[in-house]
Amino acid sequence: MSHEHRLRLKTLIMVLLMVVCANTGDLMLKRGMSQIGEVTISFSGLLQALVSTIHNGTIWIGILFLIGFTLSYMTAVSWADYSYVMPAGAFGYAIQTTLAVVVLHEVVTPRRWIGVAMICVGVLLVGQTKPNTTDPNSGLGSDQVSP
Amino acid sequence: MIRIIPMLIFFICSSTGGEIAMTYGMKRVGEPESFRPMALLRFLGKAMTNGRVWLALPLLAASFYSLLILLSWAPISLVIPASASNYVVGTLGAKYLLKEDVTAKRWMGVLLVCAGVVLVLITG
Numbered sequence: 097m098s099h100e101h102r103l104r105l106k107t108l109i110m111v112l113l114m115v116v117c118a119n120t121g122d123l124m125l126k127r128g129m130s131q132i133g134e135v136t137i138s139f140s141g142l143l144q145a146l147v148s149t150i151h152n153g154t155i156w157i158g159i160l161f162l163i164g165f166t167l168s169y170m171t172a173v174s175w176a177d178y179s180y181v182m183p184a185g186a187f188g189y190a191i192q193t194t195l196a197v198v199v200l201h202e203v204v205t206p207r208r209w210i211g212v213a214m215i216c217v218g219v220l221l222v223g224q225t226k227p228n229t230t231d232p233n234s235g236l237g238s239d240q241v242s243p
Numbered sequence: 244m245i246r247i248i249p250m251l252i253f254f255i256c257s258s259t260g261g262e263i264a265m266t267y268g269m270k271r272v273g274e275p276e277s278f279r280p281m282a283l284l285r286f287l288g289k290a291m292t293n294g295r296v297w298l299a300l301p302l303l304a305a306s307f308y309s310l311l312i313l314l315s316w317a318p319i320s321l322v323i324p325a326s327a328s329n330y331v332v333g334t335l336g337a338k339y340l341l342k343e344d345v346t347a348k349r350w351m352g353v354l355l356v357c358a359g360v361v362l363v364l365i366t367g
């Protein structure tokens with residue numbers, strides 16, 4: 097296997113890992129919060145929700161998956177171009193919505209699907225621009241990277 | 244929807260504020276000398292002496308907590324796509340706080356994200 101093929105294969109594996117970790121993490125957070133119930137906005141309500149989330153195993157599994165996402169993302173961009181890795185972040189919104197329908201049986205209207213598609217294209221456009229536009233020696237400035 | 248939109252605004256502002264403060268702080272801290280454990284510990288220690296990093300940490304914690312509150316109130320198919328508004332506030336912060344150049348293509352992407360988020364929210 098050539099060096100380029102190996103690079104493509106390990107990037108693909110890392111991007112798949114990113115997508116699985118990010119989407120599973122968010123799904124676990126949703127499942128955990130559904131177990132806890134609606135949070136009420138009052139001092140006691142917020143405190144109770146904080147204690148409940150700390151004691152909820154599903155939330156911790158979600159956090160572990162999100163840590164996995166961060167690590168796989170950092171690993172992927174350490175050798176691959178940001179513009180190559182980034183579309184996974186854009187399509188994550190569509191994958192998450194699909195998982196919400198399939199796993200959580202949420203109802204998604206056609207109008208919301210159109211909104212999700214517009215978000216994916218928008219995020220893709222944002223990611224295709226130059227990742228650094230300022231002088232790195234100025235002490236400020238490369239673009240922030242959002243998953 | 245009355246309670247979701249203010250919480251979404253809080254989530255977006257705290258996460259973007261946290262990311263911008265972290266970016267600003269880490270640019271001052273600089274890169275780690277190497278990825279050896281001791282060098283990483285020194286790097287972490289240096290980061291912990293930066294005021295902007297300390298400003299970023301509670302903001303990022305607040306953003307995570309507000310995301311959990313949003314997930315307890317609304318379907319995930321609404322919350323996660325709506326959280327893409329981060330790109331809008333992030334781009335404004337990058338332009339005006341971090342003085343980055345924002346190209347026409349990026350503004351177009353941001354406008355599309357805005358329109359998509361509005362569509363997602365009005366179906367909620």
